[in-house]
Amino acid sequence: MNFLPESIEDYIKTHTETESEILKDINHETWEKVLNPRMLSGHVQGRILSMLSHMINPNNILEIGTFTGYSAICLAEGLQENGCIDTIDNNEELESLARKNFKRSGLEKKINLMVGDATQIIPTLTKMYDLVFIDADKINYSLYYELIFDKVKTNGYIIADNVLWNGKVTSTPKNDDIDTLSIINFNAKIQSDNRVQNVLFGVRDGLMVIRKLI
Numbered sequence: 001m002n003f004l005p006e007s008i009e010d011y012i013k014t015h016t017e018t019e020s021e022i023l024k025d026i027n028h029e030t031w032e033k034v035l036n037p038r039m040l041s042g043h044v045q046g047r048i049l050s051m052l053s054h055m056i057n058p059n060n061i062l063e064i065g066t067f068t069g070y071s072a073i074c075l076a077e078g079l080q081e082n083g084c085i086d087t088i089d090n091n092e093e094l095e096s097l098a099r100k101n102f103k104r105s106g107l108e109k110k111i112n113l114m115v116g117d118a119t120q121i122i123p124t125l126t127k128m129y130d131l132v133f134i135d136a137d138k139i140n141y142s143l144y145y146e147l148i149f150d151k152v153k154t155n156g157y158i159i160a161d162n163v164l165w166n167g168k169v170t171s172t173p174k175n176d177d178i179d180t181l182s183i184i185n186f187n188a189k190i191q192s193d194n195r196v197q198n199v200l201f202g203v204r205d206g207l208m209v210i211r212k213l214i
């Protein structure tokens with residue numbers, strides 16, 4: 001869903017740094033070969049993630065939801081010299097494509113792909129993160145937030161994608177629309193959490209940007 005008129009979306013695209021050839025190829029290949037290619041962050045959101053990562057200049061990033069690797073590469077662009085992004089996905093079928101894409105990007109030494117269920121993997125992680133990007137199954141957003149909270153440094157950031165959920169967050173969802181209900185609950189949870197500062201960016205499908213205060 002486009003929230004803005006197409007002409008404005010096009011204007012934004014043409015006044016945003018272009019994608020690198022590698023990212024353009026990953027974007028095209030994902031649309032050609034992979035189910036649900038719309039899940040990929042894409043040109044403008046990818047540049048936003050890269051920009052935010054450069055602003056934060058993190059040492060450690062955690063991404064929940066690798067898919068074909070597009071957003072991990074964008075986030076890795078802003079890492080410190082010896083920094084690392086851990087990225088988790090439970091879809092084994094995407095592993096070889098994601099690894100190929102990391103190699104193509106030249107950033108593979110900074111990207112650590114973990115294949116498995118994020119709800120199981122996160123409790124085993126021992127690092128403290130400067131930035132966490134939540135972009136996996138919507139039903140677990142609140143759980144991911146709880147699991148990662150103590151692993152985020154004070155003044156660290158958490159970014160959650162798809163928090164507008166195609167605009168459905170403003171509707172009254174049916175009881176069986178678990179994804180919409182989960183996103184609505186997640187947004188309410190963040191809004192009432194006095195341990196964080198938050199702003200919902202109306203970019204693409206909505207990015208909740210959260211800064212940990214404690």
Ligand SMILES: C[S@@+](CC[C@H](N)C(=O)[O-])C[C@H]1O[C@@H](n2cnc3c(N)ncnc32)[C@H](O)[C@@H]1O
Pocket residue numbers: 039040041042064065066067068069070071072088089090091094116117118119135136137
């Ligand atoms: C929206 S896509 C991620 C898109 C990617 N961040 C990007 O912008 O290019 C969501 C991904 O989360 C993964 N996923 C869903 N549930 C998961 C779970 N419980 N643990 C780990 N990964 C999961 C899916 O396999 C899918 O690849």
